[in-house]
Amino acid sequence: MRNVRIINGIPATKSRYGSHYGERVIEIGGEKYREWIPWRSKLSALILKGHEIEFRGDERVLYLGASTGTTLSHLADVIDEGVIYAVEYSAKPFIKLLELAKERENVIPLLYDASKPWLYSGIVEKVDFIYQDVAQRNQVGILKANADFFLKNDGSFLLMVKAKSIDSTAEPKEVFDAVVEKISRDFSILETGSLEPYHKDHIFILGVKI
Amino acid sequence: MPYKLWFGVFEDELKLAEKFEDSFVNAVNEKPIPFNVAELGIKVLGREYYRTLRRVAIGVAEKRIREELSSDERYIISLVKALESVEEIINVLKEKEEDLEANAIGEKFLEAIENMKELRDEIEREIDVVMAKIAPNLYEVAGAKLGAKLIEKFGGIKKLAFASSNKIQIIGAERSLYKAIARMKRGKDAKIPKHGIIFLHGFVRNLPKKKRGKMARFLASKISIAAKIDYFRGELDEGLFESVKRRFEELRREK
Numbered sequence: 001m002r003n004v005r006i007i008n009g010i011p012a013t014k015s016r017y018g019s020h021y022g023e024r025v026i027e028i029g030g031e032k033y034r035e036w037i038p039w040r041s042k043l044s045a046l047i048l049k050g051h052e053i054e055f056r057g058d059e060r061v062l063y064l065g066a067s068t069g070t071t072l073s074h075l076a077d078v079i080d081e082g083v084i085y086a087v088e089y090s091a092k093p094f095i096k097l098l099e100l101a102k103e104r105e106n107v108i109p110l111l112y113d114a115s116k117p118w119l120y121s122g123i124v125e126k127v128d129f130i131y132q133d134v135a136q137r138n139q140v141g142i143l144k145a146n147a148d149f150f151l152k153n154d155g156s157f158l159l160m161v162k163a164k165s166i167d168s169t170a171e172p173k174e175v176f177d178a179v180v181e182k183i184s185r186d187f188s189i190l191e192t193g194s195l196e197p198y199h200k201d202h203i204f205i206l207g208v209k210i
Numbered sequence: 211m212p213y214k215l216w217f218g219v220f221e222d223e224l225k226l227a228e229k230f231e232d233s234f235v236n237a238v239n240e241k242p243i244p245f246n247v248a249e250l251g252i253k254v255l256g257r258e259y260y261r262t263l264r265r266v267a268i269g270v271a272e273k274r275i276r277e278e279l280s281s282d283e284r285y286i287i288s289l290v291k292a293l294e295s296v297e298e299i300i301n302v303l304k305e306k307e308e309d310l311e312a313n314a315i316g317e318k319f320l321e322a323i324e325n326m327k328e329l330r331d332e333i334e335r336e337i338d339v340v341m342a343k344i345a346p347n348l349y350e351v352a353g354a355k356l357g358a359k360l361i362e363k364f365g366g367i368k369k370l371a372f373a374s375s376n377k378i379q380i381i382g383a384e385r386s387l388y389k390a391i392a393r394m395k396r397g398k399d400a401k402i403p404k405h406g407i408i409f410l411h412g413f414v415r416n417l418p419k420k421k422r423g424k425m426a427r428f429l430a431s432k433i434s435i436a437a438k439i440d441y442f443r444g445e446l447d448e449g450l451f452e453s454v455k456r457r458f459e460e461l462r463r464e465k
């Protein structure tokens with residue numbers, strides 16, 4: 001991935017900025033890299049497990065479920081010439097997210113409920129990519145609604161699915177199969193994979209809008 | 211149809227807003243906008259487009275955060291109080307229904323009970339939604355309902371976060387605690403309660419009686435940590451629930 005390299009077995013992003021959540025900053029050949037710990041970030045786990053997602057660096061991205069901005073901070077390093085609209089509905093983690101937004105010119109912080117995209121429909125532009133990590137029961141509905149509002153045709157999405165948040169008693173495998181089936185009704189799925197051992201009972205789904 | 215954008219309203223032509231903070235919060239459209247908001251915006255605001263958008267977004271969010279933090283908590287406390295009242299009403303109605311069963315009016319009571327149960331379920335669903343948002347760690351470790359009840363009993367997430375885990379373990383059982391202490395003062399035997407409302411948690415309830423105290427103590431300590439993380443950071447710690455589950459399974463297997 002652009003601006004990413006594996007240092008001592010752990011991904012890191014080339015960054016002009018300092019540490020955001022306590023991660024180490026490593027200097028190599030005059031460049032600064034922020035260590036991207038796979039246990040802290042599902043996207044880092046995905047990279048470490050050998051999956052590839054290509055970015056040009058100037059994409060328009062909609063990030064749903066940004067929390068305190070851990071993964072977002074790295075994605076902002078990757079898409080350093082683009083714009084990321086970061087949606088999070090909980091006020092507490094948003095405080096930390098705001099710190100990041102004040103530092104990074106390419107992050108637009110939005111305190112909204114991602115299941116109500118109409119509320120920010122006049123703010124967010126058409127995007128190339130949706131990153132969604134909301135750990136919610138209705139996450140497929142959230143993806144669909146946001147894709148309808150904002151995702152360009154041919155635009156892609158990456159969805160992080162946590163089995164327990166959809167059904168805490170069912171077998172994870174069954175939950176994942178059901179989610180994949182539901183998503184494939186509206187999107188075309190490119191790849192799915194597990195995020196074990198870094199994130200227990202989590203999978204990712206990469207797809208495009210057709 | 212007018213399109214409401216964060217920098218103004220577009221209908222045939224653009225009417226630029228006087229205050230972007232106002233147009234930003236009003237940028238609500240029922241349906242997707244058929245053109246690209248940023249393309250139009252850049253035509254109007256030029257190179258300053260993203261910088262302005264970011265400044266407005268940060269300003270609006272800063273104001274809203276402060277309001278939301280306190281209103282969400284007040285809301286959850288009101289919901290818990292409402293839930294407890296509705297549960298009480300259901301019990302009273304059930305009693306009266308039994309008295310009047312044989313009469314035609316008994317039917318009316320059954321209907322009322324059904325309505326109240328629907329209301330109760332609705333309140334519980336709302337508690338679930340709000341708890342997942344404002345206290346994700348309590349939500350996982352204690353569960354939505356117990357977590358919300360604890361917030362209500364302690365009078366807020368902050369107070370719960372600073373409470374001792376002993377207090378968390380027995381809150382809701384104060385009456386039997388005081389009784390036990392009084393008995394002991396008189397030199398009599400007494401049982402100190404091992405759990406208060408924490409007993410609502412499946413991991414405590416579903417263990418044999420003699421193991422419940424241990425589970426309640428462990429759970430209370432994890433609830434205390436969950437409340438602290440929710441209060442200070444508000445970010446989910448995936449490991450917390452796993453450790454509670456492990457302890458439960460250990461205790462269940464133990465002879």
Ligand SMILES: C[S@@+](CC[C@H](N)C(=O)[O-])C[C@H]1O[C@@H](n2cnc3c(N)ncnc32)[C@H](O)[C@@H]1O
Pocket residue numbers: 040041042064065066067068069070071072087088089090093112113114115133134135136342343446
């Ligand atoms: C697993 S965390 C995200 C972690 C983050 N993506 C990272 O890797 O740094 C899920 C987040 O989604 C948020 N969330 C859940 N439902 C949401 C919704 N409907 N709208 C906005 N945010 C939501 C939660 O508040 C929580 O902060």
